[in-house]
Amino acid sequence: MTAFAMLLLGSAPAPLAAQESSFSQVERGRYAVATGNCQGCHTIPGEVPFSGGRGLETPFGTIYAPNITFDEDTGLGLWSKDEFYRAMHEGIARDGSRLYPAFPYPHFTKMPRDEVDAVYDYLASLPRVRKEKPENDLPVPLNWRFALRFWNWMFFEPGEFQPDPTRSAEWNRGAYLVEGPAHCAGCHTEKNLAGADKEAQHLKGGNLENWAAPSIRGGTHGGLEKWSEDEIVEYLRGGRNAHTAAFSTMAEVIELSTQHFTEADLKAIAVYLKDLESDEREEPEEADASVLAAGEAIYLDNCNACHVSDGSGVPRFFAPLAGSGKVNDPDPTTVVRVILQGARSVPTKVHPSPLSMPAYDWKLTDEQIAAVATYVRASWGNRGSPVTADEVGELREALKE
């Protein structure tokens, strides 16, 4: 009964380079790769890890992540360690061309050389896959890579992470992970017109690919205000905590990246995020009473079976809506999208059940979705502004594409 072993066949054996690297170096690289969630962009779900080809939708067009296995023709097989470090540290490819900042080198630049070398050794140890990536789908002049020189000049500062000697080692480790390999700002920071982070909005929430990523700052008004450090750790480990459940992009980050972190690293991230102060929020507009009445009826007829009539949900099973960061987000995109299309809680090692919400787009009109979204954003102490039917309609259209 050896058929199990057959599953491992079918791809080329690991290249020589890996055999020369020590086991501990490869292990270190594997962990660094997890902290950077390289697999998230460099793998089409269901295909061989790191074989590339996945499209990242940006406001400027679609950028396809390359194959980063060590195939010589289509991957990194011919790259030296120095060339690899230059790409990670400066955003410059082996042939000297500049990489698009969709590849988060502005964050990876903070990684020390030995860490980057370990990433190289790990990737080199993987089975090689021959696979071309599709051409990027970008308009002129963005496909002129020399325009990126200008971008880099404006927005990019290469340099490894420098610890703050006034803070604890734990805080510094958290800051390194968040600002470096884990590149949280990639989603959780609003971008300017050139697609670079708005510095003043750092980790205060962003919107990409028609998802609103909430604020992940602590402080008195941040998205993580009510989360304890332990709850942040629990969320990054298992995808659920007493406040929420992860789905969509964050689900992938947890599945491929943070659930594999050490407890100490998750704690360090929590310490760092909790320490980030936030701005006071504007008071939301008042919602129309008839909209709230309709919203309540829709809620009680549709949502209570999981989220419970008082919005308390079932912590770690069905996300509570009362006090939810996503529900209270100034940007209602995520709430509306989840109602339209449903959402799946990420299955993790801690919580393997992919508890999911169904799609309501066939069942509720734009006006009804706006009403129920407005209701949940204004109830049980929540303070989200009203949602209009037009906003729902626009997102519905956008999602059809």
Place this chain on the structure above:
Amino acid sequence: MARKLPHVDVVLVGFGWTAAILAQELTDEGLTVLAIERGAWRDTPTDFPPTVAPDELRWYWRKEMFQNNARDTITFRNNRSQTALPMRRWGSFLPGEGVGGASVHWNGQTWRFLPSDFIAASHNRERYGELPEGMTVQDFGVTYAELEPHFDRFEKLCGIGGKAGNLNGQIQDGGNPFEGPRSSEYPNPPMHMTFAQHQFAKATAELGLKPFPGPSANMSRPYTNPLGCQLGPCSYCGFCEKYGCGNYSKASVQTTILPVLIQKPNFTLKTHNEVLHVNLDKSRTRATGVRHVDVQGNEYDQPADLVILCAYQTNNTRLMMLSGIGEIYNPATGQGLVGKNYCYQIMSSADVFFEDKYTNEFAGAGALGMVVDEYNGDNFDHSGLGFIGGGYIANWTTNARPIESQPVPEGTPSWGSAWKKAMAENFLKATSVGAHGASMAYANNYLDLDPTYKDAYGRPLMRMTYDFTPNDVAMSAFLTERMKEIAERMGGREIKLNLRDGPYDSMPYQTTHNTGGTIMGTNPSNSVVNRYLQSWDVPNLFVMGAGVFPQNAGYNPTGTVAALTYWAAAAIRSQYLRSPGPLVQA
């Protein structure tokens, strides 16, 4: 010409409860396991979420959850002198189809058979003398004590809510004092009882009976099972049996096992592929795999070292017959065993109508109920009664779905203004007490292959020859009297008895508790499979499901089916894999 596929260690035919349990157990052993399901892939958020689940027409009346009769069905007659005709649509029972099988659309009433049920023949003989002429009841070949740890595992897998009545031999207040000793309390507390259960509990207590909460696979609170799978709390929506659960609050393959199982690299599930027969080698004592066909009509030979039939009871029996394994039972000669001891159950009920109290039974759940067990199995003295066995009497508030549930008093016509008025007046003010009666095997009730009717692939349909037996009728009459005494004390204005008299009718829904056909037992002359559910004829073939029950007890069968599955899995893991071959020497 069938295409030959790569070898797997184990092939499971069908993918319901028994297959999922085995897949989980055998992949843990490192084996490659392939499950072949003839129905569709289906899962909670896409196929039966709350947005579409509470739809009586679609799921029950248009039978979207069940085996598609256009492809095959069962022919039926009451006795051998008649001509069997196909059940052109399901009626009295509803075999499941699709991923999760009937675990998707069961009520969740999760019982253990009594210790005496497993030794029904020897126990009753010892206490009451010889069994009546024609009764073919026999012992299971496995005891309650042997199965106890496996019952326990299944209850923890499912998060059963209930109250123990016998903990390690100590009788517990509030539980079923007649149950076999259990090693631990139920993993969850009982369901939240409503008005009707309170009335039932009061009435039965007044009669000196011991009411207890029905064991429920609808979650009484959020539950994380030993595999880490999460089940939400039941919201008492009243759409359990015949429906998928939209909010993960009913134990099913999807909610309890699949999230963990599907992640294993050594497990694969194929859907919309139907197994046509088990392939045997020339000696016909070894299975080489199965032949299956996909919905596009492509045929495949799937080689495997171990073949396990996990389909519905009637389908497992039919697969044995179509594969030519064992001899088909012939009641005229008494020869053959495959198809023998087909049993069902006999249900009767009493509706209770209240004058000014509302039962509001739309607020219900599949296993929300109070039960008394004084008249089940051999919990009472049968001397002079003229029957053996019994059944529980319960007040379940499962639903008030109005196409199906029409509580109208005695004498109400079936249509017109009088019917309409009676519905308007009583719909929210009625409840029902039911007796869940056992079924004893008789020589004339059996399954074989129909000589006339064929399925979509041209294979003979299964033929069912069945009628209620003298034992059933006497037992049901006795249970109905006890039930009437209870119903009359529940505070209603009037009651209506729904007797099960006359011949068995294949159309009105009664229960999907069909058993027998591939019965287990102590030796090859009295059974199709041994005490480990291993075929006597083909030792690398195992048969799961209620088909192995030599006769049916007065309980819902799922708990016992699952315990037997864990028991068989343990035998495969600890004995068979070490030394493949017969686990019991004939």
Place this chain on the structure above:
Amino acid sequence: MAGWKLSRRGFLTSTLITTTALLVPGAFARTISGEVPWLPGRANLPPAYPDLRFFTTAERSCIDAIIARLIPTDETGAGAREAGVTDFIDSQLAGFYGKGERWYMQGPFADEKLDTQGYQSEQPPAQLYRDAIEALDAHCEQTLGSVFARLEENQQDEILKRLEEGDLELDGVSAKAFFDLVLENTIEGFFSDPIYGGNRDMVGWKLVGFPGARYDYRDYLDHNGEPVILEPVGLKGRPAWTPA
């Protein structure tokens, strides 16, 4: 069959359910491993096509008259006619149900059957209706001088009772099978979700007090015998879902 205007998949173009939700693909063999499949926006939608039609005008008026007697409009409120049961049956017969697509419809069909053997007619439901209505109207014209729909209510009731009791023979079709099916379909149409065309304004549910397609009654479990009055909800909602 002139009566079938749209294919079984006609609900895709039906006006009732317009959706961007991806329909769950039909039957095809799949191999599943690795993770539980899930896609956003995918829903296995109800097969509702309330505007599909099967009946001719004459057939419709016969069924309309029958269902109006089975569940009459009277002092307890609206009956089957007002509930749209005729439309419900018409659309059901035009779809997979009428064609018997999920029933075992292979022969041979027996002349004699036991009462315990259920439906054994050679016709799938739609054709059974067609044949039975023709025979019923012919019978009524012959014996009472007018088609069923134009008889007096008491005459209609008399005929229906005889159909139910099996003491009225119809030419080429089982009268009892027809009656049982019409009664079953009438009750379905009166109490099923309004998306299927019957139970209009949820009159059937309102009559008996059924709250409809709700999914959570936890807040009412301690009702202790007192009434729980909730406005019914259909799969596509209730009036209160739209802001005033």
